[in-house]
Amino acid sequence: xxxxxxxxxxxxxxxxxxxxxxxxxxxxxxxxxxxxxxxxxxxxxxxxxxxxxxxxxxxxxxxxxxxxxxxxxxxxxxxxxxxxxxxxxxxxxxxxxxxxxxxxxxxxxxxxxxxxxxxxxxxxxxxxxxxxxxxxxxxxxxxxxxxxxxxxxxxxxxxxxxxxxxxxxxxxxxxxxxxxxxxxxxxxxxxxxxxxxxxxxxxxxxxxxxxxxxxxxxxxxxxxxxxxxxxxxxxxxxxxxxxxxxxxxxxxxxxxxxxxxxxxxxxxxxxxxxxxxxxxxxxxxxxxxxxxxxxxxxxxxxxxxxxxxxxxxxxxxxxxxxxxxxxxxxxxxxxxxxxxxxxxxxxxxxxxxxxxxxxxxxxxxxxxxxxxxxxxxxxxxxxxxxxxxxxxxxxxxxxxxxxxxxxxxxxxxxxxxxxxxxxxx
Amino acid sequence: xxxxxxxxxxxxxxxxxxxxxxxxxxxxxxxxxxxxxxxxxxxxxxxxxxxxxxxxxxxxxxxxxxxxxxxxxxxxxxxxxxxxxxxxxxxxxxxxxxxxxxxxxxxxxxxxxxxxxxxxxxxxxxx
Numbered sequence: 001x002x003x004x005x006x007x008x009x010x011x012x013x014x015x016x017x018x019x020x021x022x023x024x025x026x027x028x029x030x031x032x033x034x035x036x037x038x039x040x041x042x043x044x045x046x047x048x049x050x051x052x053x054x055x056x057x058x059x060x061x062x063x064x065x066x067x068x069x070x071x072x073x074x075x076x077x078x079x080x081x082x083x084x085x086x087x088x089x090x091x092x093x094x095x096x097x098x099x100x101x102x103x104x105x106x107x108x109x110x111x112x113x114x115x116x117x118x119x120x121x122x123x124x125x126x127x128x129x130x131x132x133x134x135x136x137x138x139x140x141x142x143x144x145x146x147x148x149x150x151x152x153x154x155x156x157x158x159x160x161x162x163x164x165x166x167x168x169x170x171x172x173x174x175x176x177x178x179x180x181x182x183x184x185x186x187x188x189x190x191x192x193x194x195x196x197x198x199x200x201x202x203x204x205x206x207x208x209x210x211x212x213x214x215x216x217x218x219x220x221x222x223x224x225x226x227x228x229x230x231x232x233x234x235x236x237x238x239x240x241x242x243x244x245x246x247x248x249x250x251x252x253x254x255x256x257x258x259x260x261x262x263x264x265x266x267x268x269x270x271x272x273x274x275x276x277x278x279x280x281x282x283x284x285x286x287x288x289x290x291x292x293x294x295x296x297x298x299x300x301x302x303x304x305x306x307x308x309x310x311x312x313x314x315x316x317x318x319x320x321x322x323x324x325x326x327x328x329x330x331x332x333x334x335x336x337x338x339x340x341x342x343x344x345x346x347x348x349x350x351x352x353x354x355x356x357x358x359x360x361x362x363x364x365x366x367x368x369x370x371x372x373x374x375x376x377x378x379x380x381x382x383x384x385x386x387x388x389x390x391x392x393x394x395x396x397x398x399x400x401x402x403x404x405x406x407x408x409x410x411x412x413x414x415x416x417x418x419x420x421x422x423x424x425x
Numbered sequence: 426x427x428x429x430x431x432x433x434x435x436x437x438x439x440x441x442x443x444x445x446x447x448x449x450x451x452x453x454x455x456x457x458x459x460x461x462x463x464x465x466x467x468x469x470x471x472x473x474x475x476x477x478x479x480x481x482x483x484x485x486x487x488x489x490x491x492x493x494x495x496x497x498x499x500x501x502x503x504x505x506x507x508x509x510x511x512x513x514x515x516x517x518x519x520x521x522x523x524x525x526x527x528x529x530x531x532x533x534x535x536x537x538x539x540x541x542x543x544x545x546x547x548x549x550x551x552x
Contacts, residue, residue, distance in 0.1 A: 016496040038501070
């Protein structure tokens with residue numbers, strides 16, 4: 001009787017635990033799972049096998065399978081608090097986009113335990129605090145770390161302090177007279193806001209914070225945090241800007257690795273969901289403020305499950321890597337390729353009207369069609385379907401998705417574009 | 426005794442209605458071959474039949490009076506089940522679902538039953 005009571009007590013404990021627990025084998029098949037875990041996972045499964053953790057997470061965290069596979073030690077922590085961005089855009093009911101944190105521990109060669117918790121609120125709070133933190137961090141740091149440039153209302157540099165030379169290698173004379181855009185736009189990473197836009201935002205809001213790569217005179221790069229503050233005359237007219245620069249990373253491999261881990265998809269090197277969400281959000285803001293057309297491609301590899309079934313997961317992974325390499329090499333530096341799900345990708349195309357997006361999509365479609373992935377004795381050919389949409393006040397993600405669905409339905413290996421008017425009609 | 430057994434056999438998962446469930450005595454609901462859970466408008470478990478207790482591996486007495494969606498059935502505490510009772514005062518729908526009975530993923534059919542003004546909402550669980 002005591003054994004029964006104890007077993008019931010343990011079950012009650014696991015049923016009520018406010019955190020998700022899942023025990024899996026190396027292929028993700030679930031041996032045990034508690035209700036809290038299923039509460040979060042089942043809505044994500046969308047018809048995929050609810051008996052397999054990786055299948056249920058494939059749409060929004062395909063990297064977990066690769067992370068466990070790539071973990072060589074026989075036991076230990078595979079990831080700790082790894083974030084799973086469930087919603088790419090804020091839900092229509094005004095709630096914060098859902099985020100789960102996932103910790104995976106490998107127990108032995110056959111078993112791993114995953115722990116899932118909902119960190120939506122923490123992430124939303126972090127986001128709200130981040131700008132303030134960045135601001136305070138730059139205030140509290142040693143004054144010697146600052147490089148200060150003075151910028152005219154037209155965006156030309158008219159003075160620089162000694163720290164500027166220390167930080168960037170450029171002499172003060174070499175900077176003065178050049179435009180800020182000339183110094184900073186060239187080395188900016190994909191998805192960065194152009195300097196002219198930063199100047200406009202700073203003039204409007206009083207200040208603008210940015211973080212990006214900057215190249216020193218000797219060609220080496222550093223991660224640079226920039227505060228651009230507008231200077232105004234007492235009557236309110238813009239007289240110029242003060243640009244404060246901080247070298248916030250010391251080119252360490254650790255920092256680079258950490259950044260990659262946080263922004264890149266583990267398998268393909270494309271941007272991950274978190275990075276995509278961040279850049280999409282920012283590009284939509286730019287679109288609202290400037291009206292420059294913002295296009296989005298949603299891409300899905302056709303019959304990808306068949307590739308996995310016929311040639312195995314490793315071959316499937318090689319196809320995904322080949323796809324990402326091919327697309328990344330073909331798009332412009334300002335475009336952003338992201339992996340959104342198992343075989344689902346997106347390309348964000350700033351300053352691109354729909355017609356141009358459609359022709360880019362067609363070029364990519366041809367490249368993918370011609371691509372061959374070598375896996376053992378096989379040369380695997382795949383095709384992809386494309387949905388394009390341009391930001392127009394309605395949800396650009398949903399409309400690109402809808403166009404993708406049409407492309408899938410009309411035979412795959414094709415491009416479909418959603419026109420706001422056509423959708424509304 | 427005989428007649429009551431026959432009656433119960435005819436009350437199937439798909440056809441039994443809310444009024445019949447409400448009218449049944451605890452012992453009769455225990456005799457049904459599927460799980461029966463009744464939850465009031467505060468989310469408190471008021472009905473938990475023997476079939477369901479056996480499938481879940483729990484003691485009925487410890488479940489009765491507890492918050493169903495918090496302590497026993499968190500896996501239903503999402504927009505697919507719990508939220509529907511909040512949004513739809515009258516509801517009769519069968520959905521395929523996956524529960525974690527005794528921590529094993531288990532495919533089941535759920536039947537969600539609610540009627541405006543009724544004190545209890547019922548969830549039927551068929552393995």
